[in-house]
Amino acid sequence: MNGEERREKIINILKSSDMPISGVSLARRFQVSRQVIVQDIALIRAKDIHIYSTNKGYIIENKQEFTRVFKMIHTDSEVKTELETIIDFGGWVKDVFVYHKVYGVIKADMNIHSRRDIKEYLDEIKSGKSSLLKNVTSGYHYHTVVADDEKTLNLIQDSLYQLGFLAKLQEYEPVDFWSNE
Secondary structure, three states: OOHHHHHHHHHHHHHHOOOOEOHHHHHHHHOOOHHHHHHHHHHHHHOOOOEEEEOOEEEEOOOOOEEEEEEEEOOHHHHHHHHHHHHHOOOEEEEEEEEEOOOEEEEEEEEEOOHHHHHHHHHHHHOOOOOOHHHHHOOEEEEEEEEOOHHHHHHHHHHHHHOOOEOOOOOOOOOOOOOOO
16 A cells, blocks of 8 residues: 555544544554654645644544635625625635636635624725725626535525625636636
């Protein structure tokens, strides 16, 4: 078994366990040293898989997240309402991006989880250091929204639709925005 296969098995073992699993136990199971397991855990963490070390062993965060991309259109003065709607219904805003006909996809991380994050973001915009990315494409932009379940994403989508913030995809827009990454 190679290292990648072992790391996949470690992930599956941790996901299926309700209790922490010690490094020594994993080392015995895979017939490697505990130091190899420590290195494997570091490599797994580097893939953005949340493994926590406790005094009784390793545990993995099993929280599943669901994402959906929304195409939006609204005025500058409606940004706060847009973001608060997403947050108040239990989602968070991972990023903002635009699809420019010449430059392609232009993306920026947002990581907005709370009303405080919204305030800080809007304060930065108001300070005059930058303008909203949506203004590059006449107000059209996209957000990747993350939530704990599809039901929450549906509530967010319904609310954004009722506010008139959702926009229709155009023929020239790709469905898979990330195919070039």
